[in-house]
Amino acid sequence: MHYGIRCGVIEKNHTLEMSLRGTKQSVIRSFLLLILFIFISNFSLMRDYSFYVYITTNKNHTVLYTGVTNNLARRVYEHKNKIYKGFTSKYNVDELVYYEHFQFINDAIAREKQIKAGSRKKKEELINSINPGWKDLYSEISSE
16 A cells, blocks of 8 residues: 655745655655754754954054954954954954844845945944944953
8 A cells, every 4th residue: 555645845935845655654754854854944044143244443443344254253353363364464453343233144245245335434424323432342242
C-alpha cells in the first residue's frame, strides 16, 4: 500500500511545495525531514541580526569616515587602537559621532552607500540631528 501527503510552506516570498508518495515509513521519514527543514528555516529568521552604519571623525572634525559593521563596539575599538592600517588609522579617524542600527545587511549597505554619496554638508546635518555636540559616542555603545 502507498501513502501520500502534500505540504505547502510560504516563507518570505518563497514557496516550498512538496508531494510525498511512497511507503508509510518513507512518507513519515520525508515528512519529519520537511518539518526539521521548516523549523531550521524559521529559527534562522527569528535570530536577531544587528548591523550598523556609522560615521567617525578625527579630533578636529576635519575628516569623516562612513562604514558598516556587524559589531559596532568592536569596530570602533579597532579604529581607536589602529588595529588595521588604512584610511582611518592614517588620518586618526577614531571618534564615533553617528550610527544607525539595521536588522538586515542589505539595508545597512544601501544606507552606507546613500550616506557616502551625500555631500559633507549632508553628513554634518545627519550627525547634528542626533549628536549636535559631536560627542564621541563610543562610551555609550562599548558596553552593548
